[in-house]
Amino acid sequence: MKKVFKPLIFTLLIFPLLFSGCSSSVSPTPPSPTTSSPTSPPFSAVDFWGNYVQLPLKPSRIVSLGPSATEIVASLGALDRLVGVTTADDFPPEVSNIEKVGGMDNPSLEKILSLQPDLVLAVFGNPLSLVEILKSQKIPVFGLNPETVEEVIEDIFKVGNLIGEEENAKKLASDIQGTIDLLNSKKSRTNTIPKVYIETWPQEPYYTFGAGTFGDDIINLAGGENIASGIDEPYPALSTDYILFENPDCIVLAYMVDDPNKSLKSRKGWENVSAVIQGRILVPNDPNVFLRPGPRVKEALLELARFLHPEWFEITP
Numbered sequence: 001m002k003k004v005f006k007p008l009i010f011t012l013l014i015f016p017l018l019f020s021g022c023s024s025s026v027s028p029t030p031p032s033p034t035t036s037s038p039t040s041p042p043f044s045a046v047d048f049w050g051n052y053v054q055l056p057l058k059p060s061r062i063v064s065l066g067p068s069a070t071e072i073v074a075s076l077g078a079l080d081r082l083v084g085v086t087t088a089d090d091f092p093p094e095v096s097n098i099e100k101v102g103g104m105d106n107p108s109l110e111k112i113l114s115l116q117p118d119l120v121l122a123v124f125g126n127p128l129s130l131v132e133i134l135k136s137q138k139i140p141v142f143g144l145n146p147e148t149v150e151e152v153i154e155d156i157f158k159v160g161n162l163i164g165e166e167e168n169a170k171k172l173a174s175d176i177q178g179t180i181d182l183l184n185s186k187k188s189r190t191n192t193i194p195k196v197y198i199e200t201w202p203q204e205p206y207y208t209f210g211a212g213t214f215g216d217d218i219i220n221l222a223g224g225e226n227i228a229s230g231i232d233e234p235y236p237a238l239s240t241d242y243i244l245f246e247n248p249d250c251i252v253l254a255y256m257v258d259d260p261n262k263s264l265k266s267r268k269g270w271e272n273v274s275a276v277i278q279g280r281i282l283v284p285n286d287p288n289v290f291l292r293p294g295p296r297v298k299e300a301l302l303e304l305a306r307f308l309h310p311e312w313f314e315i316t317p
Contacts, residue, residue, distance in 0.1 A: 042166075045158035048143035055140055058164035059119040063112055066104050066123030068294035069144050070095055072156055073121070075172055075295040076165040084115045091288065091296075109133060119163070146293040147234070149217040149301075153177065156295060172295055179298045180221055183305050186312040187223045194249035194308050196224035197275070198290060202255060202263070205237035214293045222304035223312070224250065244269050250308060251275040254287040282307045 044054035063084035064070040070089045073082055079094060084101045099115060102108040104125045112120065117139060122131050124145045134141050142162060146152045153173045160169020196219045201207040209215025209226065210233040219226040227246040228236055251273075257263050260281045264270050275281060282304065284290055289300040306313055 043162055043164060045142065045162045047158070048145040051143070053140055053142045053162065055119065055162065057118075059117075059140075059162075061115065061117045061119070062163065063101060063115055063117040063120045064089070064123075065101070065107055065121060065126045066144075067091065067288070068146075068292045069121040069123050069159075071292065071294040071296060072144075072159050073163065076156070076160055076163065076168045078163055078165055081163070083117065084112060091286075113137065113139075121159070147213060149176075149180070149214065149221065149293075149297055152214070152293050152295070152297055176295070176298050179301055183221055183223065183301060183312075186305070186309065187221075190223065190309065190312075192309070193223065193225050194280075195227050195246060196250045196252065196304075196308070197227045197243060197246070197248035198252040198254055200235075200254045200291065202253070202257070204240060206240075206243065207235055207237055210234050210236045214297075215290060218290065218297065218300050218304060222301055223309050224304070240267065240269060244273065247273055248275050249278070250280045250282065252282045252284065252290065252304065254284065254290045256287065257283060280307075 041054060043058060044052065046052050060081055061083045062073060062078070062081050064073060064082060065086055067089045070082065070085050071091055073079065074092050079092070082095070082098050085095050085098045086102060086104050086107060087100050088104050089095045101111045101115070104123070105127065107126065107130060109130055112134065120134055120139055120141045122141050122143045131141050131143070144155050146155045153176055156173050157169050160166050198208050198215050198219065199206050208228050210231040211229050213234050216226045216229055227243070227248050228238065251264065253260055260283050261276070261279060264276050264281065270276055284300070284303055289296040
C-alpha cells in the first residue's frame, strides 16, 4: 500500500482530510500489487488502498467524489456516464449540469445511493466511513490518491481499464508523457535552474508542496528547483523567514489574485525577494491545474516551463 501522510488542511476542497488506513476489502486477491497491465481483465484495476476492483460489465452510472477523478473520466471520453459529482467539481464546464452529491468532505450517502451507481470513484479527502458503507451496500468503490505526476499517468491507465476506455487512456497518457519527454530533452541542454516557490495559501503560514509530491514533480519537470524540496512533508507550512532565506527566483500563486506584485510587496521583507524584484510571479490561467493531480497536468507543465524557460520555446530559423 502507498505511504499515507498525516492530514493537513491548507486549501479548501483541494487538500482536506487525507484518507486514513482502511480495513481489508472483500474483493478477490489482485493479480498485480500495483497497476493494471495489458493482460489485466477488462473493467478491473488495483486502487490506492491496494484493493482489486473488477466489474462484471462496463460501468454506465459513475459517481465521482472529487474534481481530479471527474477530470480523468471526462478526459477519457466518458463524461456522459457521470451521474454524480461533488460541489467542488467545475471542469469541464459541462459538469455543472451533473447531479451534485455534496462536498468532497461531506458527500450525501442518500444522494449517492439514489443515483444507483455501478462505480464510485473516491479521492483524497472523502470520509472513509462513507466509503465503507458504500462497500457494505455492494457498490464498487475505487480509491484514487496520486501523489506524483507518474502516479497520475498510472491512475489514467487504471481508470481507463476499469471503465472500458483503454484506448483513450493510452492516448491521454501518451500525450502527457510526450510533454514530459519534450521538457526533459530541453532541460538536458540548459544549466539554468531557477528556484521556484508554489504558494497554495495566501496567508502566513504559507503552504506549499514538499518533497516527492505532485507540485514538486511539476517544478522539477518544468526545469526548476522547489525551494521546499528539502522538507520531507507533503504540504509544509512555510514561514516568511524560510521563504526570504530561500529567496526564490520565481513564485507561482496557485489561487486567484488581482494584483500579485502589489500583494507580495505588501508583505514585510518580501520586497527583497528576487522573484518580486524581477516581477517573476506567475498566476496560472487556471490555478487548479497546479493543485489537482489529474490529466490537465500537461497544462501546468507547459505553462510553468514557458514561464521559467521561454528560450525553450523560441522558434529558430
